[in-house]
Amino acid sequence: MNENKARSRLDQRRAPIYEALERFRQMRVVPFDVPGHKRGRGNPELTAFLGQQCVGVDVNSMKPLDNLCHPVSVIREAEELAADAFGAAHAFLMVGGTTSSVQSMVLTACKRGDEIILPRNVHRSVLNALVLCGAVPVYVNPEVDKRLGISLGMKREQVAKAIKEHPNAVAVLVNNPTYYGICSDLRAIVKMAHDAGMLCLADEAHGTHFYFGGGLPVSAMAAGADMASVSMHKSGGSLTQSSLLLIGPNVHQGYVRQIINLTQTTSGSYLLMSSLDISRRNLALRGRQVFHQVADIAEYAREEINAVGGYYAFGKELCNGDSVFDFDTTKLSVHTLDIGLAGIEVYDILRDEYDIQIEFGDIGNILAYLSIGDRPQEVERLVSALAEIKRRYRTDGSGLLSQEYIDPVVAASPQEAFYAPKKSLPLRETEGMVCSEFVMCYPPGIPILAPGERITKEILNYIEYAKAKGCSMTGPEDPEILHLNVLA
Structure with a gap:
C-alpha cells in the first residue's frame, strides 16, 4: 500500500x-x-x-x-x-x-x-x-x-x-x-x-x-x-x-x-x-521531517565518535544483503571493548560522572537511543564525554568477554518447564540441568536462559561475568542470582 x-x-x-x-x-x-x-x-x-x-x-x-x-x-x-x-x-x-x-x-x-x-x-x-x-x-x-x-x-x-x-x-x-x-x-x-x-x-x-x-x-x-x-x-x-x-x-x-x-x-x-x-x-x-533529522543527527554522532578512535559506532557498512539486510540509521550503537571497557562500564561512567543516561550498556556495546526529542547539543555532550572517558579510563582489553549471544539447547517447551516441579540449586551446581525460569540483562530483556533450556558452563560463565561487570540482571526467583530453579 x-x-x-x-x-x-x-x-x-x-x-x-x-x-x-x-x-x-x-x-x-x-x-x-x-x-x-x-x-x-x-x-x-x-x-x-x-x-x-x-x-x-x-x-x-x-x-x-x-x-x-x-x-x-x-x-x-x-x-x-x-x-x-x-x-x-x-x-x-x-x-x-x-x-x-x-x-x-x-x-x-x-x-x-x-x-x-x-x-x-x-x-x-x-x-x-x-x-x-x-x-x-x-x-x-x-x-x-x-x-x-x-x-x-x-x-x-x-x-x-x-x-x-x-x-x-x-x-x-x-x-x-x-x-x-x-x-x-x-x-x-x-x-x-x-x-x-x-x-x-x-x-x-x-x-x-x-x-x-x-x-x-x-x-x-x-x-x-x-x-x-x-x-x-x-x-x-x-x-x-x-x-x-x-x-x-x-x-x-x-x-x-x-x-x-x-x-x-x-x-x-x-x-x-x-x-x-x-x-x-x-x-x-511531522514524522517524516522529524525522523529525517534524527537520522542525520545519528549519522553525525557516528562520524564524531569514530573520529575519537577506540570506539566503533557501527552503521550501514554492516549490511550484507542477508543476516544484516538493512540497518536502522537512527540507532547509535557503539562498540567499546577496544578501549578496554565493557559497555556496561561505559554506561555507568556516563551516568555517574557525566549525568548522561543512555539506553543500555551490555558486555561489549552501548546504545544511545535517539528520537524525536533529541537535539544536536546533547549529542555533542555525549561525544565529548566518550572522548574524555577514553582518555581517562582506557585500559588493556584482554580478557574481556565479547559475545552477547549463546545458542540455546532446548530440552522442553517454555510452558512445560515453567510449570514443572522444580528445585533451587546454587548457580554452579546447575550445569547440565534444565532451567525453569528466565535469566536476562535488562535492558535489553533478551533472555540468556529461558524455561526449558539446558544450562551450560558457557552460560554460567556469562551470567557471572555480566553480574561482575554490573549488568542489571532480572528474571530468577532469587534476586541475587546465587541460585537457579531447575527441573526436579
Whole structure:
C-alpha cells in the first residue's frame, strides 16, 4: 500500500480522545466514580507532583469517553486514524506496554502445541507468551558478528530451512529491528511464510519510526506482515507503557480484540490513550521531517565518535544483503571493548560522572537511543564525554568477554518447564540441568536462559561475568542470582 495515499484518507489533524477529554474537562462533571482521587482533590501531593492538568484527565471509562475493551466512538476513531497513519487494516491502542502487544500477537497466532518459528534473540515478552499459550518455539539461531559480539538477523536460507522442516508451524516471528538496529529481509520472510500458509509477525518495539522515515528500513505493514507490535513510547514520543498492535487485512479483528481482552486491563488509562492519540497525530503530520533529522543527527554522532578512535559506532557498512539486510540509521550503537571497557562500564561512567543516561550498556556495546526529542547539543555532550572517558579510563582489553549471544539447547517447551516441579540449586551446581525460569540483562530483556533450556558452563560463565561487570540482571526467583530453579 502506498503510504502517502493511506494517510490521505482520514484527517490526521484530528485527535478524538484528546478532543473528548478537553470537552469533558470543560463540563465540570461531579465525580461519583473511580479513580478515588476525584480529579486530584483527594491526593494533593500527587496533584502537586503531576499537576492538575494531568490528574484532571485521569478518569474512568464513561459514555462520552468510550471504553477500551469495546470501543464504539472516540477510541474507535483514534484506532482508525492510527491504522490509517501506519498503513494497517486495523490498529489497537495498548496500555500494557509493547509486552502486552507482543503477547496478544503471539496468543492470536498460536495455541497449545503449535510451533512458531522465531529467532532466539527475542524479547522476553515473546517467550512469556509461549509460557502462557503452550506453543513450542522453533529457533532460527542468528549469526553472531564476531567483532561486535552481537546477534544479527535471520538469514533467508535459515528461515526457509525451518519452514521446510516444520511445515505445520503456524507463524514466523521477526525482530524489525533488533535492539542494535539490525533488520532481516522482512519482505522475503513474509513471502516465505505466506507461501507456506503461515502468518508473519513482527516485533517492532524499536521500529515505530520506520512508518514515517524516508531512507529507513521497510515497516512490517509495508512488507505485508500480518501483525506488528509497535512501541509508540520508544521512538514515537507517547507516554511510557503505551503501544500499538497493528494487523493486516487477513487477520480477524474481532478475534484479536478478544485475545487482547483476556489480559489487558478493563480500566484503560486515558493518560496513555490520549498520549497515543496526540503522538500519532504528531507523527502523521511531522514524522517524516522529524525522523529525517534524527537520522542525520545519528549519522553525525557516528562520524564524531569514530573520529575519537577506540570506539566503533557501527552503521550501514554492516549490511550484507542477508543476516544484516538493512540497518536502522537512527540507532547509535557503539562498540567499546577496544578501549578496554565493557559497555556496561561505559554506561555507568556516563551516568555517574557525566549525568548522561543512555539506553543500555551490555558486555561489549552501548546504545544511545535517539528520537524525536533529541537535539544536536546533547549529542555533542555525549561525544565529548566518550572522548574524555577514553582518555581517562582506557585500559588493556584482554580478557574481556565479547559475545552477547549463546545458542540455546532446548530440552522442553517454555510452558512445560515453567510449570514443572522444580528445585533451587546454587548457580554452579546447575550445569547440565534444565532451567525453569528466565535469566536476562535488562535492558535489553533478551533472555540468556529461558524455561526449558539446558544450562551450560558457557552460560554460567556469562551470567557471572555480566553480574561482575554490573549488568542489571532480572528474571530468577532469587534476586541475587546465587541460585537457579531447575527441573526436579
